[in-house]
Amino acid sequence: MSTDAPLGPLQTVDRALHILNLFTPAQPEVTVSQAAVALGVSRSIASRLLAALEARHFVDQDPDTGRFHLGVRNLDLGALFLQSHRLVSAATPYLEQLGQDETMVVRANLFILDDGEALRLAAYPARPLTHLRVPAHCTASGKVLLASLSEASLERLVAERGLAARTMHSVTDLDALRQILHEVRTRGYAIDAEEGHLGGYCYAAPVVDVARRTVGALSVSLSSAGAPSSERAMRLIESVTDAARRISENLGSGPLWDAASTDRAALVTVDRSGGMGHPSAVRR
Numbered sequence: 001m002s003t004d005a006p007l008g009p010l011q012t013v014d015r016a017l018h019i020l021n022l023f024t025p026a027q028p029e030v031t032v033s034q035a036a037v038a039l040g041v042s043r044s045i046a047s048r049l050l051a052a053l054e055a056r057h058f059v060d061q062d063p064d065t066g067r068f069h070l071g072v073r074n075l076d077l078g079a080l081f082l083q084s085h086r087l088v089s090a091a092t093p094y095l096e097q098l099g100q101d102e103t104m105v106v107r108a109n110l111f112i113l114d115d116g117e118a119l120r121l122a123a124y125p126a127r128p129l130t131h132l133r134v135p136a137h138c139t140a141s142g143k144v145l146l147a148s149l150s151e152a153s154l155e156r157l158v159a160e161r162g163l164a165a166r167t168m169h170s171v172t173d174l175d176a177l178r179q180i181l182h183e184v185r186t187r188g189y190a191i192d193a194e195e196g197h198l199g200g201y202c203y204a205a206p207v208v209d210v211a212r213r214t215v216g217a218l219s220v221s222l223s224s225a226g227a228p229s230s231e232r233a234m235r236l237i238e239s240v241t242d243a244a245r246r247i248s249e250n251l252g253s254g255p256l257w258d259a260a261s262t263d264r265a266a267l268v269t270v271d272r273s274g275g276m277g278h279p280s281a282v283r284r
Contacts, residue, residue, distance in 0.1 A: 015039050016049050020058060020074075025130070029067040030059075087112070087207065087216050088122050090250040094243040098220055099124035106220040106236065108243075111141035111204075113149075116157045118142035118217070137163050137177055138170040140192035140204035141217035146177075147184040148206065148214035154181070169194045189241050192221075199223050203236045205244035209251050218244040 022030050022038055036046035050068055053059045057073040082088050091110045098108035110122040117133040118141050136142030136157075146154060155174075163172045171177050184190045192202040204219035220240045222228065228236070 012049070015041065015045075016053055019046075019049055019053060020070075023070050029062070029065075029069050031067055035068075082121065085121070086251060087247075090252075091122060091207070091216070091218065091247045092124075094218070094247055095122055095124040098239060098243055101239070106222045108240075109141065109219045109221060110207075111139075111145065111217045111219065112215070113142075113145035116161050118145060121216075134196060135161070135164065135166065138166045138192065138195040139219075140190040140202040140221075141219040143180060143184050143190040143192070144204045144206045144217040144219075145214065147181040147190070154178075166196050167194055167198050171195065189237055190217075193227065201228055201233075203233070203240050205237075205241040207244050207251070208248045215251075216247075218247060 018039055019030070019035050022035065032043055032047050032050060035050060036043045039046060039049075041049075050059060050061075054061060054068070054071070057071040059068045060071045061068050088110065095108040095110060098106065107127070108124050109120055109127075111118045111120050113119070113136060114133075116136065118136045118139050120127070120132045120134070134142065136146050146157075149157070154177075158174055158177070163174065163177065164170075165172050171180060180190075189203060189205045192200065192204075194200055196202070200221060200223050202219050202221040204217045206214040207216040207218055209215050218240055220236050222236075227233075
């Protein structure tokens with residue numbers, strides 16, 4: 001039920017941020033009516049909120065359709081986030097090093113776990129700013145990040161998001177996923193063998209902060225007509241685990257995430273002393 005009751009300052013901020021969250025890849029434009037329904041307010045209040053966001057360049061209105069789309073201020077803040085993020089800064093030289101190695105011919109990626117999904121913060125060579133979020137359970141980086149969650153957090157995430165298949169190789173059973181994550185914690189790296197998309201192979205290792213909490217995942221991915229040889233797979237695993245260790249060492253002296261951020265902070269310590277298993281023996 002919509003209402004014309006005046007909003008308090010905190011309500012106004014919350015509703016304005018709610019409007020920004022209405023924009024998605026599937027819905028790049030929003031109307032006043034859509035905003036009003038989503039917020040449970042009248043069209044007049046929704047219109048005023050959109051006008052305030054437009055004045056600050058967070059949204060722009062198409063003069064022909066009246067629909068709103070995101071404004072350039074969001075791009076400014078996104079760029080500032082990446083420029084000032086300690087994890088991205090520490091990882092960039094190693095992303096470039098991995099991506100420029102002509103003997104490996106791979107793409108290097110940096111992911112974090114956000115809202116139950118693997119979110120790509122950076123890649124080398126650079127990738128389009130699309131499909132930044134991928135299901136965590138069917139990617140190597142996602143499995144590294146999931147392996148650092150508590151059992152309760154993992155069960156809650158699966159209950160909320162499920163384990164949908166992306167290919168015939170995707171893991172769709174929670175018990176099977178638990179076993180895979182146990183192997184990831186034991187080995188110190190994860191493998192994606194055509195789980196996210198057919199023909200795609202990926203290897204990932206955890207990046208940890210000074211408190212030994214997993215704060216990101218570094219991966220190398222390749223697309224090929226078939227599985228890489230055991231020798232090439234082992235070289236990719238060794239390269240990505242070594243780069244992840246170096247990034248971890250360069251993160252600085254303070255924890256990367258606030259201890260109050262439970263899904264990012266209540267994570268298990270990764271033991272890097274464990275030996276590497278043969279990549280073909282754990283084709284997940």
